[in-house]
Amino acid sequence: MSVLIFAELDEGKLKKSSQEAIFYGAKVAGMLGTSATAIVLGAADDSELALAGRFGAAKVLHATDTKLNEPNGMAYATVVAAAAQQEGTKVIVLAKSSLADAMTARLAGKLKAGLAANVIELPDLSTGFRVKSSIYTGKAFAYNDLKADIKILAIKKNTIVTEETEASATIENFTPTLNDADFVVNVKSTEKATGDILLPEADLVVSAGRGLKGPENWGIVEDLANALHAATACSKPVSDLDWRPHHEHVGQTGIKVSPNLYIAAGISGAIQHLAGVNSSKVIVVINKDPDAPFFKSADYGIVGDVFDVLPRLTKAAQAL
Amino acid sequence: MKILVCVTSVPDTTTKIAFTDNNTKLNKAGVTFITGPYDDYALARAVELKEKLGASVTVLNVGGADAEPVIRKCLAIGADDAIRVNAEPTDAYFVAEQIAAIAKETNYDLILMGRESIDYNGGQVHGIVGEMLGMPSISPVMLLDINGDTASITREIEGGKESLEAKLPLVLGCQEPIAEWKIPNMRGIMTARTKPLRIVEPVSTQTLTAVGSYELPAPRGAVKMIKAEDAEMLIQLLRTEAKVI
Numbered sequence: 120m121s122v123l124i125f126a127e128l129d130e131g132k133l134k135k136s137s138q139e140a141i142f143y144g145a146k147v148a149g150m151l152g153t154s155a156t157a158i159v160l161g162a163a164d165d166s167e168l169a170l171a172g173r174f175g176a177a178k179v180l181h182a183t184d185t186k187l188n189e190p191n192g193m194a195y196a197t198v199v200a201a202a203a204q205q206e207g208t209k210v211i212v213l214a215k216s217s218l219a220d221a222m223t224a225r226l227a228g229k230l231k232a233g234l235a236a237n238v239i240e241l242p243d244l245s246t247g248f249r250v251k252s253s254i255y256t257g258k259a260f261a262y263n264d265l266k267a268d269i270k271i272l273a274i275k276k277n278t279i280v281t282e283e284t285e286a287s288a289t290i291e292n293f294t295p296t297l298n299d300a301d302f303v304v305n306v307k308s309t310e311k312a313t314g315d316i317l318l319p320e321a322d323l324v325v326s327a328g329r330g331l332k333g334p335e336n337w338g339i340v341e342d343l344a345n346a347l348h349a350a351t352a353c354s355k356p357v358s359d360l361d362w363r364p365h366h367e368h369v370g371q372t373g374i375k376v377s378p379n380l381y382i383a384a385g386i387s388g389a390i391q392h393l394a395g396v397n398s399s400k401v402i403v404v405i406n407k408d409p410d411a412p413f414f415k416s417a418d419y420g421i422v423g424d425v426f427d428v429l430p431r432l433t434k435a436a437q438a439l
Numbered sequence: 440m441k442i443l444v445c446v447t448s449v450p451d452t453t454t455k456i457a458f459t460d461n462n463t464k465l466n467k468a469g470v471t472f473i474t475g476p477y478d479d480y481a482l483a484r485a486v487e488l489k490e491k492l493g494a495s496v497t498v499l500n501v502g503g504a505d506a507e508p509v510i511r512k513c514l515a516i517g518a519d520d521a522i523r524v525n526a527e528p529t530d531a532y533f534v535a536e537q538i539a540a541i542a543k544e545t546n547y548d549l550i551l552m553g554r555e556s557i558d559y560n561g562g563q564v565h566g567i568v569g570e571m572l573g574m575p576s577i578s579p580v581m582l583l584d585i586n587g588d589t590a591s592i593t594r595e596i597e598g599g600k601e602s603l604e605a606k607l608p609l610v611l612g613c614q615e616p617i618a619e620w621k622i623p624n625m626r627g628i629m630t631a632r633t634k635p636l637r638i639v640e641p642v643s644t645q646t647l648t649a650v651g652s653y654e655l656p657a658p659r660g661a662v663k664m665i666k667a668e669d670a671e672m673l674i675q676l677l678r679t680e681a682k683v684i
């Protein structure tokens with residue numbers, strides 16, 4: 120009966136968004152009078168498995184087949200479905216991510232599950248099983264009634280404030296039968312920035328737009344991001360022009376972020392850009408045009424030249 | 440080669456979302472509906488592959504009659520024929536079930552769609568379709584080339600991208616820069632009027648999820664402006680007032 124949480128790794132480490140998912144899943148388990156089980160796939164240190172316990176998992180299933188070391192949505196769905204069956208799970212929780220999306224869809228197909236994506240609150244069990252989710256790229260919310268026997272909740276980043284405790288989880292090896300059909304897509308090569316803070320995971324984001332004039336000026340954006348331990352992002356024209364890689368593009372047709380702090384420098388604030396960032400907790404806008412529409416959606420604003428303001432913010436942040 | 444492109448009809452990206460009927464329905468008054476921007480990328484690539492390799496392109500929409508202008512536009516852009524499953528697209532599983540039912544009638548080599556719809560942003564339909572048809576599903580696809588029975592694909596991952604190879608048939612969720620959005624020309628618009636549009640009734644399915652009601656976000660408080668010459672103050676305010684750094 121336990122609530123099952125798919126806990127995702129990035130370079131062997133439990134992702135921050137998955138820590139949130141475990142904490143959320145444990146809360147749901149509490150509401151349902153059951154316990155939380157996390158499932159971790161691929162190589163991970165014991166300390167990472169233990170971390171799942173400190174965020175509320177009573178048990179951790181660890182599937183260690185080396186074929187699972189490479190992220191694979193299809194194979195992961197097979198494993199998580201097997202875990203759900205073993206645990207008699209009715210509620211599966213995970214953090215929305217690129218890999219989790221690929222996994223969740225296959226899982227929903229296998230289990231004929233009722234699925235809610237971009238969930239932003241704990242469920243309301245007073246009238247069945249109701250969850251609030253973000254829709255229209257953050258422009259509205261929906262209250263979804265999940266009527267299927269098995270429910271999957273894909274939670275949005277920053278849905279819940281986690282607390283770490285001293286609790287420990289029992290760790291079990293999990294060795295389900297893998298399915299060859301899940302391994303037919305051949306990965307030829309992978310290009311990934313290592314060591315950087317992943318944009319969808321970041322608590323703080325420094326983003327810049329066409330106001331930066333050219334890719335050669337991105338140093339001042341990166342300096343501020345480094346001083347704050349933030350990830351960098353950009354507007355669509357910036358990635359269209361190849362000033363920055365596509366995976367940094369935020370907005371309606373890019374990555375959707377919901378960090379604690381989003382700093383927008385030299386971005387006008389078109390509605391399609393706002394759509395991807397409007398659920399950020401605090402928004403700062405720096406623009407030389409006092410009439411830039413972004414100021415209407417900001418918490419703090421500075422009318423000024425990014426080439427003057429960003430370096431000064433960096434200095435002030437370094438002095439903290 | 441046969442390509443099926445699944446498209447959504449969604450409010451234009453500039454729409455101010457509002458609800459009616461006690462917050463249970465989208466207020467469609469004054470809303471322009473467009474092809475989902477990601478679906479538009481999928482369609483554009485399908486039409487390019489058709490021109491390059493001689494494929495047939497069928498467009499599929501699960502939606503009411505009000506989605507037909509969007510379907511006609513897809514035909515004008517270069518799809519050969521269209522199918523509309525006459526039902527409100529209530530959730531990802533329901534839509535996937537309709538697509539799978541249509542796909543089972545014809546052996547498509549490629550089933551393309553956007554990585555996600557911009558109304559529900561679930562990003563799930565392609566994966567569920569893949570599962571239902573026993574085909575691999577890959578998303579978000581940034582580049583797609585076909586060589587015989589093999590697809591070469593670049594997929595975006597968090598913080599980067601990867602190159603993949605897989606045998607057809609495949610279900611793919613697409614995004615930029617797979618192709619440039621296409622604008623229909625006059626000739627396309629004329630021929631679209633007479634291209635076949637088949638309307639089929641949905642396969643029945645049980646309700647797994649339902650939306651009880653909708654809500655708009657609370658407006659943000661007033662913006663606090665800081666003078667450029669006092670820019671450093673921002674860092675202090677973010678620490679002491681907003682408490683985010």
Ligand SMILES: Cc1cc2nc3c(=O)[nH]c(=O)nc-3n(C[C@H](O)[C@H](O)[C@H](O)COP(=O)(O)OP(=O)(O)OC[C@H]3O[C@@H](n4cnc5c(N)ncnc54)[C@H](O)[C@@H]3O)c2cc1C
Pocket residue numbers: 327328329330331353354355356357368369370371372373384385386387388389390391392395405406407408411423424425426452476
């Ligand atoms: C279907 C569709 C989907 C889209 N999806 C997205 C999306 O996902 N993400 C996205 O970002 N856009 C998207 N767009 C594009 C969007 O409409 C805007 O064109 C885009 O966001 C503008 O980017 P920008 O703010 O960087 O550039 P601009 O609009 O050119 O703004 C540049 C800003 O920089 C300011 N500036 C210039 N110089 C300085 C300086 N020295 N100091 C300070 N400020 C300066 C200017 O005042 C201006 O406000 C989409 C559009 C469509 C039609």
